Amino acid sequence: MRYLNILLFACSCTLVLAVDEANFLDRLECTTETAKAACASVANSICSETATTGVFGCACDQDAGFEKNRDGTNTCVKYSGLDIECQLTASSVCEVSDSQCMDSGALDNQYRCQCKTDFIRTTLGGQEICGMIILATDVPECGLCEQNDGTCFSSDGGANKAGCKCDVSRSGPNCETVNVDVTCDTDNFVMQICYLPHDGFNFTDPNGAAMYVDQKGGEQACKGSPIDPACPDGQVGLALSLNDTERETCGTSFQPSSLENVQYENLIRVVKNQTVIGSNTDITFRCYCSFVKYTYQKFAPIGFGSSSGGETGQINIPNLQLLILDALFVPVGNGVPMRVGDTMYLQAQLVEDDVYGSMVVQSCVASSKPNLYALNAFTTSLIDTGCPADGQTVLTPENNFQVINGSPSLLRTGSITVFAIPTGNSVYLHCRLKVCLTGDETGCPQPNCTEAPTPNRQKRSAAETVFISKQLFIQDPHKDGVIEMSSSSFIIGVTIGLVSLVVFGVFIIFMIQRTRKNRKTDRSLMTLKMADPVWTTQCPQRFAQPRVQRSTVRL
Known part of the structure; x- marks a missing residue:
């Protein structure tokens, strides 16, 4: 007798829905063929079986990335996170608060979800957010963050500091770690x-x-x-x-x-x-x-300022000074005037600079204005491509900038006579210098201005230069009430003076002769009157008493 061993297996299956239950639209069934048309009333929805076998309903097309609107409305939308592609349609929604769909600026002309203006993309509590940028002037707690080049942000509309976003080169609650x-x-x-x-x-x-x-x-x-x-x-x-x-x-x-x-x-x-x-x-x-490579300076001790050109780096600015020295090689202080005709020297020097070791003066311009390109500025070129410019006598090949004490980091001119320009009481000296790294002194050779210039020597375009200026006060006798005459004006002045003296002399002689003539007339009159007894007994009239010469009076 045979026995059959029959093994019975039970299968417990769970219905796997093609669409998440949360994505089904309210009260929109499509069980019958007629009802399926109801899904067409909602864009981006499909007819899918529900958790109840044989019952179908309209749901958002999950495979295409759509889901039921999180605001509770019966619509299907596609949510996009930050930097995720989006569309400028009602069915495309940026899921992060205070973000919007905008042109990413990429070459493919894509639109992506990005933080709105005045908001910054950052992380808070492990989630990406668009934080509102706030300043220390409004929220003092942001002071340290700003001091460390961080961006302070808020998550409650700007009332309080939520965090500090750091550049990639820093970290810490307030970006204090480099x-x-x-x-x-x-x-x-x-x-x-x-x-x-x-x-x-x-x-x-x-x-x-x-x-x-x-x-x-x-x-x-x-x-x-x-x-x-x-x-x-x-x-x-x-x-x-x-x-x-x-x-x-x-x-x-x-x-x-x-x-x-x-x-x-x-x-x-x-x-x-x-x-x-x-x-x-x-x-x-x-x-x-x-x-x-090139720097523009003014003739006074100054400091440099610069802004970073990238995320993390070092900008090497030369510690350069350009000075005006008096006849005793003493620096002239700011605001101290120099008199036209005095002796001065111009000096350029690199001060305690380990990066740059040499320099050469490329050009210098004297101007009546701090802005070289002002419409009403009077300008004259002093140095052009390293050598004294044509048409001026202030600088010559002999008194041009030269290396001092064998150090290419120290340049000085020979003696220069302080000069003035036709307008104003100040001269602004604008100079362009090229500086070279230490060890690369051959890159800044001093020009040989005694040789004839080569045919290729050209003036630099003004568009290449930007000048920083410092006022140099000039005391010009012609503008300070002091009279100075040229040889011709002196001769004219002497001639006028002599003529004036001659005229005055003639006038004096005329007056002397007239006085003598009047005296003779008085004497004759008095002699006649003395013979008249009436006149002799009459008292003289007031204010009319004649002059009497006693030697002619008879008693």
């Missing part, structure tokens, strides 16, 4: 980068964090080292050569950032996990070294 430091080493001509790892970046794990030049992770010379004597302990170091023959290895670019500056720069990438490519946790920052 994570990236760049030094431009002119001795070795390298860009030294020192990176203090952000939280969560482990460089001790072989597969952990790594720092390298973007797109150059396979080049050992382009990778950072956790042990670099040029950086403090715990920091990752990377030295990029700036020499023309070596910088191309890591793709360090060289470009004039302006007509006066040159800049070396590169993009550095820090990855959290070397096994993950293109992670959103990667950190990238641009490093640069900027050097001044």
Whole structure:
């Protein structure tokens, strides 16, 4: 007798809906063919089976990225996060508050969700938000954040500080920690980068964090080292050569950032996990070294100011002074006038500057205005392409700028006679100087102005220059009430004086002769009157008493 062993299996299945239950639209069923047309009334919806077998309803097309509007309305929309593609339609919604769909500016003309104006993209509580930018003038708690180049933001409409967004080169609650430091080493001509790892970046794990030049992770010379004597302990170091023959290895670019500056720069990438490519946790920052090739100065001790040209870098500004010295080589103070005809010297010097070691004066212009290009400015060129300009006598090849004591960082003219210009009581001296790095003194050779200029010598276009001016007070005798005469005016003055003396002399002689004639008449009259007894007994009239010469009176 055989026995059959029958195994019974029970299958417990869970209905998997094609659409999440939350995406079904209210009171819109499409069980029957006629009812399916109801879904057409709501854009981007489809007819799908509900949790109840055999019952169908209208739901948002989840596969196409649409979901039921979160505001509770019976519509289907597509939500996009920050930097996610969107459309300028009612069915496209940016899900992050205070963000909107706008042109991303990319070449593909895509629209993406971005934070509105006066809002900044940041993270708060582990979620991306668009925080309202606030200032320390409105919320004092933002002071430290702003001091460390951070952006203070609010999440409650601007009433309170919610956080401080830092540049990639800084971190901390108020961006007080400097994570990236760049030094431009002119001795070795390298860009030294020192990176203090952000939280969560482990460089001790072989597969952990790594720092390298973007797109150059396979080049050992382009990778950072956790042990670099040029950086403090715990920091990752990377030295990029700036020499023309070596910088191309890591793709360090060289470009004039302006007509006066040159800049070396590169993009550095820090990855959290070397096994993950293109992670959103990667950190990238641009490093640069900027050097001044030409600088414009004024004849007075001054200071320089500059704004950063990138995310993380170093701008090397020469510590340059341009002075006016008197006849005893003593600097003339600001506002102290110099008299026309006095002796002065112009001096340019680099002060305690380890980056730049030499310079050459390219041009100098004297102007009546602080703005060289003012419409009513009187200007005259003193130096052109390093040599005394034509048509002026202030500077000559003999008293032009020269190196002093063999130091190319100190230039001085010979003696110059203080001069004036036709308008105003002040002269503004505008000079353009080229400075060279220490060790590259051959790049700033002093011109030989005693030789005839080469045919290729051309004047620089005014569009290439921007001048900073300082007022030099000139005491001009012609404008201070002091009379000075030329030889011709002196002769004219003497002639007029002599003529005046002759006329005056003639007048004096005429008056003397007239007086003598009057006296003779008086004597004759008195002789006649003395013979008249009436006159002798009569008292003289008041105010009419004659002059009497007693020697002729008879008693």
